[in-house]
Amino acid sequence: MSVSAETVQMLTAKLEAILPHLDERQRRLLLGAEARGLGHGGIRAVAKAAGVREATVSRGVDELDAGAEPLGRARRPGGGRKRLVETDPELRAALLRLVEPDERGDPASPLRWTTKSTRKLAGELTERGHKVSADTVADILRGEGFSLQANAKTLEGAQHPDRDAQFRYLNEQVRAHRDTGQPVISVDTKKKELIGEFKNAGRQWRPAGEPVPVNVYDFAASAAGKAIPYGIYDIAANTGWVNVGTDHDTATFAVASIRRWWHAQGRGTYPQATRLLITADAGGANSYRTRSWKGELARLAAETGLAITVCHLPPGTSKWNKVEHRLFAHITMNWRGRPLTSHEVVINSIAATTTSSGLRVQAALDTGTYPLGARVSDADLAALPLTRHVFHGDWNYTLHPALDGDPDSTEEDQPPERWHPQILSDPALTGMPRPALDRLTADLHALDQQRPRIKPGRPSTVTFSDQVLLTVLHQRLGLAFEPLAVLFATSRTTAYRAIRSIGELLDQDGSQIAPAPTPPGLLRILHARVLAEDTKAANKIKPAC
Structure with a gap:
């Protein structure tokens, strides 16, 4: 052409x-x-x-x-306008002083509490006599190795000295349960969600220019309710169960979620199960400090006939909980960019979550009420069929289905009138015959006499033999300081000091008090005694009408 x-x-x-x-x-x-x-x-x-x-x-x-060599610049070398960093030698140093990370704590820095954008940096430099544009500031920063950076969640705070040891112990418990075909679950509460036309993080494919409209403000008052997803992840089966509550995130709700999982999934998957291992965070509704968590688990153990062992992750390691990255992370990805406009959307979005590795999830709505402020008294805590493990009994403990039968007890709790101090040294409680307990007391007393003492101090209100007995009951039965203080008619502080002191002597003597595999039935009598003393003390301080 x-x-x-x-x-x-x-x-x-x-x-x-x-x-x-x-x-x-x-x-x-x-x-x-x-x-x-x-x-x-x-x-x-x-x-x-x-x-x-x-x-x-x-x-x-x-x-x-042929790709001939370019002609190059016709201008003489060194010609053209000079760069600002050449005409203003102090510009680079002045800029670095404003953005250097080591200067963040400088109270004299004018940009300490503001976002260090290139425009603000350029304005501050201009006020200091270095006339420069935002683009030039960006060029200098890139040349110095700077780039836009977001916050990175890498700081975990101070590590507990037994953190690694606890993880090793937890893994041993998981292997022991899993190898014998016993269920192992990881539990936690996911982030609470508002129900309504609220923005949900993430994006999804839609026609161009047609985003889903949502409310400008995320006010709880304008929400149609809330969703509290409590997740149970079965480690061996790679299945999840999410109980979506609508009331409060309490220990009662947490255990109710585990109960619903057991009846919906666990019992069918593990028909021969006799034990259940729960791995949980150290805080929240399932905290190792929460008494009602242990009380509700004791009821669950009695209902199901399972010995329920709980191993808590060390403090500050909640993100390592398997339910977080094997269940919750996939749920978040599945409903990203989708407003949770109803509980039905929440349930269906969770239940539709799958992965290429075979994860399957079930979800159910829980409209029950779980009021705040539930309390468990010292007496109730002492009566729980709970044994603490030798290693970190505060983080690792087992709740048994029922107490062992006591030949002298009836189905009902023994009345306080049957109480006698000699019951405390019963071999069923101490785990050793009385002569053996006496020999241990004599050996520890001999070691105690060899301790260096700077000054005599005030004598203890509890005899040395009772201190040994108190410590044996604490280590064997996992009794807390409060009920022990009631049983030995002393203060909580004295009970704590006695346990610490006798514990050092036991270590020095090389003696170990093994925890009871199942709480003895005589604990019913101790429970009745503590409960009677609590009631008596409460009546004494009642105001006159």
């Missing part, structure tokens, strides 16, 4: 204006570029417009196709 006469005419006018300002090679390259742009017939048309031979234009095309 030939080039039109109008195109040749326009090209002639352009070349007449430009070619006189170019040298021979530049003219040749320009003509070659114009010919390539015109396509078929371009060489002839350009040669006609420029008044040169077609071979000259063809040579220019060949040079361009």
Whole structure:
């Protein structure tokens, strides 16, 4: 196809204006570029417009196709406007002083409490006599190795000295349960969600320009309710159960969620189970400090006939809980960018969560009420069928289905009238015959006499033999300081000091008090005693009507 006469005419006018300002090679390259742009017939048309031979234009095309060396700058070396960092030697140092991480705590820094954008940095530098633009600031920062950075969640705070040991112990418990076909679950409460037209993080594919409209403000008062997802992740089966509550995130709700999982999934998956291992965070509704958590688990153990062992993750390691990254992370990805407008949307979105590794999730709505402020008294805590493990009994403990039967007891709790101090030294409670307990007391007393004492101090209100007995009951039965203080008619502080002191002597003597595999039935009598003393003390301080 030939080039039109109008195109040749326009090209002639352009070349007449430009070619006189170019040298021979530049003219040749320009003509070659114009010919390539015109396509078929371009060489002839350009040669006609420029008044040169077609071979000259063809040579220019060949040079361009061959990738000839660029002509380079015509300006002399060092010519042109100087960079600001060269004309203002102090500019770079002044900028780095504003953004250097080590200067964040400088109270004199004008940008200490503001976002250090390039515009604000440029403004501050200009006020200090360094006239510079935001783009130049960005160029200098990039040249110094800076880039836009978000916060990174890497700081875990101070590590507990037994953190690694607890993880090793927890893994041993998981293996022991899993290898014998016993269920192992990881539990936690997911972030609470407002129900309504509220923004949900993330994005999803939609027609261009048609985002889902949501409320500008996330006010709880305008919500149609709330969703409290409590998740149970079965480690061996790779299945999840999420109980979505609507009331409060309490220990009662947490155990109710585990109960619903057991009846819906666990019992069918593990029909021969006799034990259940729960791995949980150190805080929240399932905290190791929460008494009602242990009380509710004791009820669950009695209902199901399972010995329930709980191993808590060390403080500050909640993100390592398997339910977080094996269940909750996938739920969050599944409903990203979708407003949770109803509980039905929450339930269906959770239940639709799957992974390529085979994760399957069930979800159910829990409309029950779980009021705050539930309390468990010292007496109730002492009566729980709970044994603490030798290693970190506060983090690792087992709740048994029922107390062992006591031949002298009935189905009902023994009344306080049957109480006698000699019951405390019963072999069923101490785990050793009375002569053995007496020998242990004598050995520890001999070691106690060898302790260096700076000054006599005030004598203890509890005899040495009772201190040994108190410590044995604490280590064997896991009794807390409060009920022990009631049983031995002393204060909680004295009970604590006695346990610490006798514990040091036991370590020195090389003696160990093994925890009871199942709480003895005589604990019922101790429970009745503590409960009676609590009631008596409460009646004494009642105000007169």
